[in-house]
Amino acid sequence: MTSSLPLVFAAPRRTPPPRHLADLAPDALRTAVTECDVPAFRADQLARQYYGRHVADVAAMSDLPAAAADKLGAALLPRLLTDVRTVTTDDAMTRKTLWRLHDGAQVESVLMRYPARTASRERVTVCISSQAGCGMACPFCATGQGGLTRNLSTAEIVDQVRAAARATADGVLGVPGRLSNVVFMGMGEPLANFARVRDAVRRLIDPVPRGLGLSRRSVTVSTVGLVPAIERLAAAELAVTLAVSLHAPDDELRDTLVPVNTRWPVAEVLAAADHYAAVTGRRYSIEYAMIRDVNDQPWRADLLGDLLRPRMAHVNLIPLNPTPGSAWDASPKRVEREFVRRLQERGVTVTVRDTRGQDIDGACGQLAANGGKAAKQGQRIVTST
Numbered sequence: 444m445t446s447s448l449p450l451v452f453a454a455p456r457r458t459p460p461p462r463h464l465a466d467l468a469p470d471a472l473r474t475a476v477t478e479c480d481v482p483a484f485r486a487d488q489l490a491r492q493y494y495g496r497h498v499a500d501v502a503a504m505s506d507l508p509a510a511a512a513d514k515l516g517a518a519l520l521p522r523l524l525t526d527v528r529t530v531t532t533d534d535a536m537t538r539k540t541l542w543r544l545h546d547g548a549q550v551e552s553v554l555m556r557y558p559a560r561t562a563s564r565e566r567v568t569v570c571i572s573s574q575a576g577c578g579m580a581c582p583f584c585a586t587g588q589g590g591l592t593r594n595l596s597t598a599e600i601v602d603q604v605r606a607a608a609r610a611t612a613d614g615v616l617g618v619p620g621r622l623s624n625v626v627f628m629g630m631g632e633p634l635a636n637f638a639r640v641r642d643a644v645r646r647l648i649d650p651v652p653r654g655l656g657l658s659r660r661s662v663t664v665s666t667v668g669l670v671p672a673i674e675r676l677a678a679a680e681l682a683v684t685l686a687v688s689l690h691a692p693d694d695e696l697r698d699t700l701v702p703v704n705t706r707w708p709v710a711e712v713l714a715a716a717d718h719y720a721a722v723t724g725r726r727y728s729i730e731y732a733m734i735r736d737v738n739d740q741p742w743r744a745d746l747l748g749d750l751l752r753p754r755m756a757h758v759n760l761i762p763l764n765p766t767p768g769s770a771w772d773a774s775p776k777r778v779e780r781e782f783v784r785r786l787q788e789r790g791v792t793v794t795v796r797d798t799r800g801q802d803i804d805g806a807c808g809q810l811a812a813n814g815g816k817a818a819k820q821g822q823r824i825v826t827s828t
């Protein structure tokens with residue numbers, strides 16, 4: 444047979460996401476505005492609307508003349524994220540949105556409000572995705588099971604935060620509030636999409652009108668431990684908070700829980716994190732999902748404590764969120780308490796993460812963008828297309 448291959452065998456061709464204001468640094472934005480035959484000073488207005496007021500619809504920008512608004516909207520503010528479905532739980536204080544991207548790929552972000560307590564002010568955190576799917580294949584993580592679809596663009600990342608800030612100000616979490624924190628703990632491995640994530644982080648922390656003006660320390664980039672990329676992040680001088688998903692103190696077990704460990708083992712990952720801490724002067728977090736009878740033994744707590752005692756690290760224990768079809772479960776509370784006690788005994792600070800959004804599959808590691816579940820008790824579908 445000599446006929447050419449039928450079309451179905453051709454490799455899928457992906458068109459990149461359309462160009463968006465948030466992809467562009469300030470100079471490039473001004474150039475793009477003048478290319479629309481609109482005076483350069485409109486770039487500043489546009490950026491103030493987008494980053495300062497979190498408005499993405501030119502029709503709502505009353506300071507722009509209609510003709511300019513139309514041209515700028517078409518050229519620089521294409522709709523990147525379409526809300527497929529938003530579900531709330533925890534008395535509407537947790538809110539998960541499934542977004543459809545321009546090419547049909549889907550990602551999720553989760554918005555969470557933590558009311559003020561005596562010792563702390565109210566926090567509103569958005570957990571965002573940096574890739575559609577993930578290529579890291581950690582066996583306990585739902586996203587890891589589906590493989591990588593594609594990297595998100597800088598603007599696709601930033602716009603998740605912009606949308607969250609707008610929704611927060613609009614009072615979707617009960618009362619109007621202010622978005623304070625961003626964690627790259629949704630779908631994807633942020634450091635495997637390095638340049639776009641780095642540029643997105645710049646847009647998050649640069650002051651209005653260059654960016655959203657969030658504080659550096661309230662932005663957390665979480666990684667499986669891609670050592671060269673941690674070094675690049677340190678060199679980029681963003682000084683955002685680094686979180687390392689360790690999950691085991693020993694290479695034998697970590698090779699199975701976080702497969703890239705076979706390339707960059709525990710000692711190298713911690714050395715890279717130490718370097719990051721030295722450059723930024725900031726503590727880093729160690730993420731540790733507590734998996735019953737897998738990584739929760741007292742001797743592993745001791746080993747982890749000994750490893751971290753001399754380091755500028757803080758441990759975040761995450762009760763495992765069991766993923767469908769997995770035999771693994773969260774550790775019992777008394778095992779968790781003993782793990783905490785042993786770490787503290789070695790002078791290591793520990794917090795146990797609360798499991799927000801578990802019932803809407805919005806908790807850590809559950810973001811698989813399978814979007815089609817029926818509502819259960821206590822949760823509410825807010826939008827659905």
Ligand code: SAH
Nearest residue numbers: 584628631632665666688730763764807808
């Ligand atoms: N790729 C990044 C971001 C992933 S999600 C990273 O690995 O750090 C953020 C955290 O949730 C990671 O620490 C990840 O290991 C953890 N996680 C994934 N699946 C989980 C699950 N089922 N239960 C608890 N934590 C999980």
